[in-house]
Amino acid sequence: MIDANCPACGETERLQGKREGNAIELHCLACDEVWERDLNPTCRQCGGTDMQAVPKAIVEKGRGTQLSVVGTRTVHLCSECDRETLVAYHRNRPNPLMPDQLPTVSELPGD
Numbered sequence: 001m002i003d004a005n006c007p008a009c010g011e012t013e014r015l016q017g018k019r020e021g022n023a024i025e026l027h028c029l030a031c032d033e034v035w036e037r038d039l040n041p042t043c044r045q046c047g048g049t050d051m052q053a054v055p056k057a058i059v060e061k062g063r064g065t066q067l068s069v070v071g072t073r074t075v076h077l078c079s080e081c082d083r084e085t086l087v088a089y090h091r092n093r094p095n096p097l098m099p100d101q102l103p104t105v106s107e108l109p110g111d
């Protein structure tokens with residue numbers, strides 16, 4: 001059994017894992033998302049193992065003040081040390097977590 005959930009759709013059952021070195025490449029059969037999971041992610045601050053993998057936005061600042069999300073990468077957050085960040089992330093799902101330090105902008109570009 002894989003202790004994970006899909007960062008894209010939250011699926012926890014229909015996941016396929018494939019070992020890739022020190023990580024597991026996971027494939028969500030529900031939405032086709034593919035991501036990597038460290039085998040034993042531990043918190044660098046408290047050493048805890050209660051980590052959650054969340055997609056974090058990769059943001060690029062273009063000309064002027066416009067920011068654009070160019071992709072996501074999976075980061076592991078500690079349920080203890082990063083609790084507030086996790087709460088904010090779950091509140092905004094399915095949007096990815098935004099980087100901590102954003103240049104000041106009034107609004108992200110809409111569609």
Ligand SMILES: [Zn+2]
Pocket residue numbers: 006007008009010011028029030031032033
């Ligand atoms: Zn999924």
Ligand SMILES: [Zn+2]
Pocket residue numbers: 043044045046047048078079080081082
């Ligand atoms: Zn921690």
